[in-house]
Amino acid sequence: EVQLVESGGGLVQPGGSLRLSCATSGFTFSSYEMNWVRQAPGKGLEWVSYIRSSGSTIYYADSVKGRFTISRDNAKNSLYLQMNSLRAEDTAVYYCARDMLTTGTPSGAFDIWGQGTMVTVSS
Amino acid sequence: SSELTQDPAVSVALGQTVRITCQGDSLRIYYASWYQQKPGQAPVLVIYGKNNRPSGIPDRFSGSSSGNTASLTITGAQAEDEADYYCNSRDSSGNRVLFGGGTKLTVL
Numbered sequence: 001e002v003q004l005v006e007s008g009g010g011l012v013q014p015g016g017s018l019r020l021s022c023a024t025s026g027f028t029f030s031s032y033e034m035n036w037v038r039q040a041p042g043k044g045l046e047w048v049s050y051i052r053s054s055g056s057t058i059y060y061a062d063s064v065k066g067r068f069t070i071s072r073d074n075a076k077n078s079l080y081l082q083m084n085s086l087r088a089e090d091t092a093v094y095y096c097a098r099d100m101l102t103t104g105t106p107s108g109a110f111d112i113w114g115q116g117t118m119v120t121v122s123s
Numbered sequence: 124s125s126e127l128t129q130d131p132a133v134s135v136a137l138g139q140t141v142r143i144t145c146q147g148d149s150l151r152i153y154y155a156s157w158y159q160q161k162p163g164q165a166p167v168l169v170i171y172g173k174n175n176r177p178s179g180i181p182d183r184f185s186g187s188s189s190g191n192t193a194s195l196t197i198t199g200a201q202a203e204d205e206a207d208y209y210c211n212s213r214d215s216s217g218n219r220v221l222f223g224g225g226t227k228l229t230v231l
Binding site: 035037044045046047050059061095100101105106107108109110111113114115116 | 167
């Protein structure tokens with residue numbers, strides 16, 4: 001069964017850091033491009049970041065650029081999101097999502113999603 | 124950068140056809156993908172590309188596009204189709220993804 005499982009969320013103070021992980025199974029992780037998408041409570045979806053299968057190409061939303069770092073470990077079948085200088089507006093459920101198309105840029109066609117991990121930024 | 128605009132709410136009678144739209148400049152260049160999200164659950168991809176359904180998505184879901192508008196059509200809406208629906212596409216740079224604000228579909 002294809003599966004994505006996020007972890008690492010929690011409560012953090014403004015200005016703090018968190019590292020999210022996404023453990024994958026059931027498919028050849030190293031062949032797929034991956035994304036992080038977030039959803040603030042009661043709000044819509046927001047794309048956060050993309051990484052190519054090899055890790056050679058990375059893109060970020062303007063709202064997180066310079067503060068968040070996406071990475072992957074293909075040997076461990078895992079995706080990561082290092083989040084620094086966190087703000088209240090970063091409070092959201094963070095999903096990892098598999099890009100079903102291999103194009104070298106985020107396609108928007110995300111066919112597999114994890115269950116999400118909640119990040120709360122508050123003092 | 125640009126935006127994708129969706130109607131906040133749409134309703135449809137059980138068994139009838141409903142169209143949910145998504146407008147944005149990037150849709151003149153890129154296809155939209157469509158997601159269904161039920162409360163407390165992760166989004167599910169229902170349409171991608173010109174009009175492609177992932178495995179397991181009923182054929183009552185279809186997609187189309189014209190100019191700056193993409194549409195998701197549900198032909199013969201079922202009670203289980205009641206959910207939030209989101210469109211997305213690449214932005215004008217091609218290196219980022221935009222999501223629409225979502226449409227809450229009520230099946231009456």
